[in-house]
Amino acid sequence: MKKIILFFFFPLVLLSQNNNFVIGINGGVYLANRNTSxxxxxxxxxxxxxxxxNNSINKPYFDEYFQTQFNSQNYSIMGGExxxxxxxxxxxxSPEIGFHLGWVKRKSKFFVDVNFSNIKVQDFINIEVQNQNFTMSTEPQYVPISITGNEKRNMxxxxLLKTIYEESNLSILFPFFVQLLEVKIDExxxxxxxxxxxxxxxxxxxNFDQNQGRYGLGLGSGLVFNYFIDKDLS
Known part of the structure; x- marks a missing residue:
């Protein structure tokens, strides 16, 4: 993916010396679809x-931990988790940053956006522990165990951004784009x-240093509203 980015980026930066080209920085919040989480x-x-x-290497450490903290080695993942x-x-x-390159022609703009985001999943798993410490209760105790997933996305x-309405300080634009997505499981x-x-x-x-690359292709569209404020502050 990095080679693809460099392949497109440097020629377009050189072309941006032309007045019809624009270059900028993107920034925002990335809201990933939960389907792959x-x-x-x-x-x-x-x-x-x-x-x-169930790993024979890990189990003695878990047994010691639950015995020390909860006076029990009788534990399991809570049903329904x-x-x-x-x-x-x-x-x-998650934060999203990148850069924008565009070529303006009349009321249209052809553009390339390259964006990056490191996204995270953070939740917990309940462990059911029998025989709570310091109590005669027969009810189990539920211990939350943190679970985390870190992922890198390059987009x-x-x-094409087309102006479909323009009057005074207001303009409405219609974008249509194809997205190439690279997803890497970090940990x-x-x-x-x-x-x-x-x-x-x-x-x-x-290998627990995951860093696996997966690729996707998609389409996107929507509406963009621009309102320009022209006010004399002198």
Whole structure:
């Protein structure tokens, strides 16, 4: 993706010396669709939460932690957690930055936007622990375990912005663009007793430094409203 960005960016910067070209900086908030956030739930594949808790290397540390904190080694994932996370997990709003290049011709503008965003999923999984410490209650205690997913997204938009209405200080524009999207899973982990336990998404190598690249192609459109304020402040 970086090579593609450089391939388009440098020639367009040189062309921007022409008065018909514009160059700028993009900034905003990226709101990712929650559909793919489910892959960070810990139940998406066979190397998730159950695998971590059943791992023979991890189990002694978990046993010691729950014994020390809750006087019990009888613990399990609370029933219904898989469905709860699949129905509720989502990406957090994240900053988005990038640059804009455009070529203006009459009432139209052809443009290229290159934007970057690091997005995050943050939720929890309830662990059911029997026999609470310092109490004779037979009711289990529910302990939330943090789960986090970090993802990198690179986006290139190729589009056309057409002015469909213009009067005085108001203009309405119609954009249409094609988006090339690169998604990289950065990391996915749970935290127990301040220790991170990684969930693998790289099944061929079990490499926990995920950084897998996935690509997508999409279309976008909408309306853009511009209102220009021209006021003498002198």
């Amino acid at each position: 489910i892959q960070y739930s810990g139940f998406y594949n066979n190397y998730g939460i159950n695998s971590i808790f 898989k469905d709860r996370l699949e129905n509720n997990i989502k990406y957090n709003p 290139i938009n190729f589009g 996915n982990f749970i935290i127990v007793n301040n220790q991170q336990y990684y969930i693998s998404h790289n099944f061929s190598t079990m």
